[in-house]
Amino acid sequence: MSREKDGGTDAPEGRPRGGLSARDLAVLALERQSWPGPGAKERAVRERLGITPTRYYQLLNVLLDDPRALAHDPVTVNRLRRLREERRERR
Structure with a gap:
């Protein structure tokens, strides 16, 4: 994959400088x-992003x-970090 320099840091192609893709x-x-039921989110992932749910979660x-x-998006990221940590602690 080619990379471009951005103020001394590498940024992958397709990613705006200093931002998210x-x-x-x-x-x-x-x-x-929020999702109404099982499968709705996975279906949206496939339709909107064109990737598998497994790749999405990766x-x-x-x-x-x-x-x-x-x-x-600090609210969403912090909420998801807490959920991820709770799952790790249960294991």
């Missing part, structure tokens, strides 16, 4: 929504550790 923003937007977990995602 359109896909990252779409993932966070899906997480802000991307989401990376986003939860990204300070840019926290700056963009």
